[in-house]
Amino acid sequence: xxxxxxxxxxxxxxxxxxxxxxxxxxxxxxxHLVIIFLANETEFLPRLFRNVHPNYLSALYTPFSVxxxxxxxxxxxxxxLSFTESIKKQYEIISLIIIRRVFKDxxxxxxxxxxxxxxxxxxxxxADLGAGLILFALVAVFYHxxxxxxxxxxxxxxxxxxxxxxxxTIGLTVLLFVLAIYSFGEWFWEVYLSAxxxxxxxLELNTIFFDDLFSVMIFADVLIFIASFLYTKRYEVLFxxxxxxxxxxxxxxxxxxxxIYGPLIAIGAVVTGILVQAVFRYFSWLDLENEKRIYPSQ
Numbered sequence: 001x002x003x004x005x006x007x008x009x010x011x012x013x014x015x016x017x018x019x020x021x022x023x024x025x026x027x028x029x030x031x032h033l034v035i036i037f038l039a040n041e042t043e044f045l046p047r048l049f050r051n052v053h054p055n056y057l058s059a060l061y062t063p064f065s066v067x068x069x070x071x072x073x074x075x076x077x078x079x080x081l082s083f084t085e086s087i088k089k090q091y092e093i094i095s096l097i098i099i100r101r102v103f104k105d106x107x108x109x110x111x112x113x114x115x116x117x118x119x120x121x122x123x124x125x126x127a128d129l130g131a132g133l134i135l136f137a138l139v140a141v142f143y144h145x146x147x148x149x150x151x152x153x154x155x156x157x158x159x160x161x162x163x164x165x166x167x168x169t170i171g172l173t174v175l176l177f178v179l180a181i182y183s184f185g186e187w188f189w190e191v192y193l194s195a196x197x198x199x200x201x202x203l204e205l206n207t208i209f210f211d212d213l214f215s216v217m218i219f220a221d222v223l224i225f226i227a228s229f230l231y232t233k234r235y236e237v238l239f240x241x242x243x244x245x246x247x248x249x250x251x252x253x254x255x256x257x258x259x260i261y262g263p264l265i266a267i268g269a270v271v272t273g274i275l276v277q278a279v280f281r282y283f284s285w286l287d288l289e290n291e292k293r294i295y296p297s298q
Contacts, residue, residue: 029059048191048195076173094251132263135267138267179213239280
Protein backbone atom coordinates (compact mmCIF):
# COMPACT_ATOMS: atom_id res chain seq x y z
CA UNK A 1 0.00 0.00 0.00
CA UNK A 2 2.77 2.41 0.95
CA UNK A 3 4.65 1.89 -2.33
CA UNK A 4 1.50 2.30 -4.39
CA UNK A 5 0.63 5.54 -2.62
CA UNK A 6 4.19 6.80 -3.13
CA UNK A 7 3.82 6.04 -6.84
CA UNK A 8 0.49 7.82 -7.38
CA UNK A 9 1.49 10.79 -5.21
CA UNK A 10 4.91 11.50 -6.71
CA UNK A 11 5.24 14.66 -8.77
CA UNK A 12 5.62 12.89 -12.13
CA UNK A 13 2.40 10.92 -11.60
CA UNK A 14 0.47 13.99 -10.47
CA UNK A 15 1.75 15.97 -13.45
CA UNK A 16 0.58 13.22 -15.83
CA UNK A 17 -2.89 13.06 -14.24
CA UNK A 18 -3.09 16.86 -14.39
CA UNK A 19 -2.40 16.83 -18.14
CA UNK A 20 -5.05 14.15 -18.70
CA UNK A 21 -7.68 16.22 -16.88
CA UNK A 22 -6.72 19.50 -18.56
CA UNK A 23 -6.70 18.01 -22.08
CA UNK A 24 -9.99 16.25 -21.34
CA UNK A 25 -11.52 19.55 -20.20
CA UNK A 26 -10.39 21.24 -23.43
CA UNK A 27 -11.67 18.42 -25.64
CA UNK A 28 -15.06 18.09 -23.92
CA UNK A 29 -15.56 21.86 -23.96
CA UNK A 30 -15.01 22.00 -27.72
CA UNK A 31 -17.20 18.92 -28.31
CA HIS A 32 -19.99 20.46 -26.24
CA LEU A 33 -19.80 23.71 -28.25
CA VAL A 34 -19.91 21.79 -31.52
CA ILE A 35 -22.97 19.80 -30.38
CA ILE A 36 -24.77 23.03 -29.41
CA PHE A 37 -23.90 24.57 -32.79
CA LEU A 38 -25.19 21.54 -34.68
CA ALA A 39 -28.36 21.47 -32.55
CA ASN A 40 -29.03 25.17 -33.20
CA GLU A 41 -27.99 25.53 -36.82
CA THR A 42 -28.47 22.15 -38.52
CA GLU A 43 -30.58 19.03 -38.55
CA PHE A 44 -27.58 16.72 -38.79
CA LEU A 45 -27.52 15.62 -35.20
CA PRO A 46 -28.38 12.26 -33.61
CA ARG A 47 -31.61 12.25 -31.66
CA LEU A 48 -29.63 11.53 -28.49
CA PHE A 49 -28.24 15.08 -28.55
CA ARG A 50 -31.30 16.98 -29.75
CA ASN A 51 -32.35 17.90 -26.21
CA VAL A 52 -29.04 19.66 -25.56
CA HIS A 53 -29.43 23.13 -24.06
CA PRO A 54 -29.26 25.72 -26.87
CA ASN A 55 -27.38 28.35 -24.83
CA TYR A 56 -23.65 28.27 -25.61
CA LEU A 57 -22.91 29.29 -22.02
CA SER A 58 -24.07 25.84 -20.91
CA ALA A 59 -20.81 24.50 -22.39
CA LEU A 60 -18.93 26.20 -19.55
CA TYR A 61 -20.40 23.62 -17.21
CA THR A 62 -18.56 20.73 -18.88
CA PRO A 63 -14.88 21.72 -18.41
CA PHE A 64 -15.69 23.09 -14.95
CA SER A 65 -17.04 19.68 -13.96
CA VAL A 66 -13.86 17.97 -15.21
CA UNK A 67 -11.71 20.37 -13.20
CA UNK A 68 -13.82 19.64 -10.11
CA UNK A 69 -13.18 15.90 -10.46
CA UNK A 70 -9.49 16.75 -10.80
CA UNK A 71 -9.67 18.69 -7.52
CA UNK A 72 -11.39 15.72 -5.85
CA UNK A 73 -8.54 13.43 -6.92
CA UNK A 74 -5.94 15.71 -5.38
CA UNK A 75 -8.08 16.12 -2.27
CA UNK A 76 -7.93 12.36 -1.77
CA UNK A 77 -4.15 12.34 -2.29
CA UNK A 78 -3.80 14.99 0.42
CA UNK A 79 -5.34 12.80 3.15
CA UNK A 80 -2.04 11.25 4.36
CA LEU A 81 -0.43 14.70 4.56
CA SER A 82 -2.81 15.72 7.35
CA PHE A 83 -6.48 15.76 8.25
CA THR A 84 -6.36 19.55 7.92
CA GLU A 85 -5.08 19.38 4.32
CA SER A 86 -7.92 17.06 3.36
CA ILE A 87 -10.55 19.32 4.95
CA LYS A 88 -9.00 22.34 3.26
CA LYS A 89 -9.46 20.66 -0.13
CA GLN A 90 -13.08 19.81 0.74
CA TYR A 91 -13.71 23.51 1.41
CA GLU A 92 -12.18 24.42 -1.93
CA ILE A 93 -14.37 21.89 -3.71
CA ILE A 94 -17.66 23.04 -2.15
CA SER A 95 -16.82 26.66 -3.05
CA LEU A 96 -16.15 25.61 -6.66
CA ILE A 97 -19.39 23.60 -6.78
CA ILE A 98 -21.36 26.69 -5.77
CA ILE A 99 -19.59 28.88 -8.35
CA ARG A 100 -20.23 26.20 -10.99
CA ARG A 101 -23.93 26.41 -10.09
CA VAL A 102 -23.86 30.08 -11.13
CA PHE A 103 -22.75 29.10 -14.66
CA LYS A 104 -25.46 26.44 -14.79
CA ASP A 105 -28.20 28.86 -13.67
CA UNK A 106 -27.14 31.58 -16.12
CA UNK A 107 -27.06 29.14 -19.02
CA UNK A 108 -30.67 28.13 -18.31
CA UNK A 109 -31.82 31.51 -19.63
CA UNK A 110 -32.31 31.82 -23.38
CA UNK A 111 -30.52 35.19 -23.40
CA UNK A 112 -29.17 37.81 -21.03
CA UNK A 113 -32.19 40.01 -21.78
CA UNK A 114 -34.61 37.73 -19.94
CA UNK A 115 -32.52 37.22 -16.79
CA UNK A 116 -34.15 40.15 -14.99
CA UNK A 117 -37.64 39.00 -15.93
CA UNK A 118 -37.46 36.11 -13.45
CA UNK A 119 -36.56 37.80 -10.18
CA UNK A 120 -36.52 34.58 -8.16
CA UNK A 121 -33.92 32.89 -10.38
CA UNK A 122 -31.90 36.10 -10.56
CA UNK A 123 -31.83 36.34 -6.74
CA UNK A 124 -30.66 32.71 -6.61
CA UNK A 125 -27.80 33.52 -9.00
CA UNK A 126 -26.76 36.52 -6.89
CA ALA A 127 -27.01 34.44 -3.70
CA ASP A 128 -24.84 31.66 -5.15
CA LEU A 129 -22.29 34.16 -6.46
CA GLY A 130 -22.15 35.95 -3.11
CA ALA A 131 -21.85 32.66 -1.24
CA GLY A 132 -19.04 31.58 -3.56
CA LEU A 133 -17.10 34.80 -2.90
CA ILE A 134 -17.65 34.48 0.87
CA LEU A 135 -16.44 30.87 0.77
CA PHE A 136 -13.41 31.98 -1.24
CA ALA A 137 -12.55 34.45 1.52
CA LEU A 138 -13.23 31.92 4.29
CA VAL A 139 -10.98 29.34 2.63
CA ALA A 140 -8.23 31.97 2.63
CA VAL A 141 -8.81 32.49 6.38
CA PHE A 142 -8.59 28.74 6.93
CA TYR A 143 -5.33 28.67 4.95
CA HIS A 144 -3.95 31.46 7.13
CA UNK A 145 -4.73 29.91 10.51
CA UNK A 146 -3.56 26.46 9.34
CA UNK A 147 -0.13 27.47 8.08
CA UNK A 148 3.11 26.70 9.91
CA UNK A 149 1.56 23.81 11.81
CA UNK A 150 3.81 21.31 13.51
CA UNK A 151 3.47 17.90 11.89
CA UNK A 152 4.01 16.30 15.31
CA UNK A 153 0.66 17.67 16.41
CA UNK A 154 -1.15 15.27 14.12
CA UNK A 155 -0.30 12.20 16.17
CA UNK A 156 1.98 10.92 18.87
CA UNK A 157 2.76 7.96 16.59
CA UNK A 158 2.78 9.72 13.26
CA UNK A 159 4.31 7.03 11.06
CA UNK A 160 1.65 4.39 11.74
CA UNK A 161 -1.12 6.96 11.41
CA UNK A 162 0.21 8.03 7.99
CA UNK A 163 0.30 4.39 6.86
CA UNK A 164 -3.35 4.01 7.87
CA UNK A 165 -4.35 7.16 5.98
CA UNK A 166 -2.45 5.96 2.91
CA UNK A 167 -4.58 2.80 2.95
CA UNK A 168 -7.74 4.94 3.20
CA THR A 169 -6.47 7.07 0.31
CA ILE A 170 -5.95 4.10 -1.99
CA GLY A 171 -9.44 2.80 -1.20
CA LEU A 172 -10.93 6.23 -1.89
CA THR A 173 -8.99 6.56 -5.16
CA VAL A 174 -10.50 3.32 -6.45
CA LEU A 175 -13.94 4.38 -5.20
CA LEU A 176 -13.54 7.79 -6.89
CA PHE A 177 -13.19 6.21 -10.32
CA VAL A 178 -16.05 3.79 -9.63
CA LEU A 179 -18.29 6.72 -8.60
CA ALA A 180 -17.23 8.74 -11.65
CA ILE A 181 -18.06 5.87 -14.02
CA TYR A 182 -21.36 5.17 -12.26
CA SER A 183 -22.38 8.85 -12.28
CA PHE A 184 -21.52 9.19 -15.98
CA GLY A 185 -23.50 6.04 -16.74
CA GLU A 186 -26.47 7.29 -14.73
CA TRP A 187 -26.38 10.64 -16.55
CA PHE A 188 -26.06 9.01 -19.97
CA TRP A 189 -28.98 6.67 -19.24
CA GLU A 190 -31.16 9.61 -18.19
CA VAL A 191 -30.23 11.46 -21.38
CA TYR A 192 -31.02 8.38 -23.47
CA LEU A 193 -34.42 7.88 -21.83
CA SER A 194 -35.36 11.55 -22.23
CA ALA A 195 -34.38 11.42 -25.93
CA UNK A 196 -36.01 8.14 -26.94
CA UNK A 197 -38.89 7.80 -24.46
CA UNK A 198 -41.44 10.04 -22.79
CA UNK A 199 -39.46 10.07 -19.55
CA UNK A 200 -38.46 13.54 -18.36
CA UNK A 201 -34.82 14.17 -17.44
CA UNK A 202 -34.76 14.24 -13.63
CA LEU A 203 -31.13 14.26 -12.51
CA GLU A 204 -29.79 17.33 -10.69
CA LEU A 205 -26.54 18.17 -12.48
CA ASN A 206 -25.28 20.37 -9.66
CA THR A 207 -25.03 17.46 -7.23
CA ILE A 208 -24.58 14.32 -9.35
CA PHE A 209 -21.38 12.50 -8.26
CA PHE A 210 -20.71 15.01 -5.47
CA ASP A 211 -23.64 13.86 -3.34
CA ASP A 212 -22.17 10.36 -3.22
CA LEU A 213 -18.63 11.68 -2.90
CA PHE A 214 -19.26 13.71 0.24
CA SER A 215 -21.31 10.87 1.72
CA VAL A 216 -18.24 8.66 1.29
CA MET A 217 -15.97 11.39 2.68
CA ILE A 218 -18.06 11.52 5.86
CA PHE A 219 -17.34 7.84 6.52
CA ALA A 220 -13.68 8.26 5.53
CA ASP A 221 -13.31 11.17 7.94
CA VAL A 222 -15.02 9.13 10.68
CA LEU A 223 -12.56 6.27 10.07
CA ILE A 224 -9.63 8.67 10.43
CA PHE A 225 -11.21 10.20 13.53
CA ILE A 226 -11.65 6.77 15.17
CA ALA A 227 -8.11 5.73 14.21
CA SER A 228 -6.72 8.90 15.75
CA PHE A 229 -7.70 7.53 19.17
CA LEU A 230 -5.07 4.82 18.69
CA TYR A 231 -2.29 7.30 18.02
CA THR A 232 -2.95 10.28 20.24
CA LYS A 233 -4.61 11.03 23.56
CA ARG A 234 -4.52 14.81 23.22
CA TYR A 235 -7.94 16.30 23.82
CA GLU A 236 -7.48 19.20 21.40
CA VAL A 237 -6.49 16.90 18.52
CA LEU A 238 -9.47 14.60 19.09
CA PHE A 239 -11.91 17.50 19.37
CA UNK A 240 -10.49 19.17 16.26
CA UNK A 241 -10.90 15.94 14.26
CA UNK A 242 -14.48 15.57 15.53
CA UNK A 243 -15.16 19.15 14.46
CA UNK A 244 -13.82 18.39 10.99
CA UNK A 245 -16.20 15.43 10.70
CA UNK A 246 -19.12 17.68 11.69
CA UNK A 247 -18.00 20.20 9.06
CA UNK A 248 -17.99 17.49 6.37
CA UNK A 249 -21.52 16.47 7.36
CA UNK A 250 -22.67 20.09 6.95
CA UNK A 251 -21.10 20.21 3.49
CA UNK A 252 -23.02 17.07 2.51
CA UNK A 253 -26.28 18.59 3.82
CA UNK A 254 -25.66 21.80 1.85
CA UNK A 255 -25.63 19.82 -1.41
CA UNK A 256 -29.18 18.57 -0.84
CA UNK A 257 -30.63 22.09 -0.73
CA UNK A 258 -31.06 24.02 -3.98
CA UNK A 259 -32.26 27.29 -2.48
CA ILE A 260 -30.32 29.91 -0.54
CA TYR A 261 -30.08 27.64 2.52
CA GLY A 262 -27.61 25.32 0.77
CA PRO A 263 -24.90 27.97 0.34
CA LEU A 264 -25.55 29.27 3.87
CA ILE A 265 -24.99 25.81 5.34
CA ALA A 266 -21.81 25.47 3.25
CA ILE A 267 -20.61 28.77 4.72
CA GLY A 268 -21.48 27.45 8.19
CA ALA A 269 -19.41 24.32 7.49
CA VAL A 270 -16.30 26.35 6.65
CA VAL A 271 -16.84 28.68 9.62
CA THR A 272 -17.03 25.58 11.83
CA GLY A 273 -13.68 24.40 10.49
CA ILE A 274 -12.12 27.84 11.01
CA LEU A 275 -13.30 28.07 14.63
CA VAL A 276 -12.18 24.52 15.40
CA GLN A 277 -8.75 25.13 13.89
CA ALA A 278 -8.40 28.51 15.63
CA VAL A 279 -9.15 27.01 19.06
CA PHE A 280 -6.79 24.12 18.28
CA ARG A 281 -4.01 26.59 17.50
CA TYR A 282 -4.76 28.40 20.76
CA PHE A 283 -4.37 25.11 22.64
CA SER A 284 -1.03 24.56 20.88
CA TRP A 285 0.08 28.05 21.93
CA LEU A 286 -0.91 27.31 25.54
CA ASP A 287 1.15 24.09 25.46
CA LEU A 288 4.14 26.00 24.13
CA GLU A 289 3.82 28.64 26.86
CA ASN A 290 3.62 25.94 29.52
CA GLU A 291 6.78 24.31 28.17
CA LYS A 292 8.58 27.66 28.31
CA ARG A 293 7.62 28.07 31.96
CA ILE A 294 8.64 24.52 32.89
CA TYR A 295 11.84 24.53 30.83
CA PRO A 296 12.98 28.16 30.70
CA SER A 297 15.85 28.92 28.37
CA GLN A 298 19.20 29.19 30.08
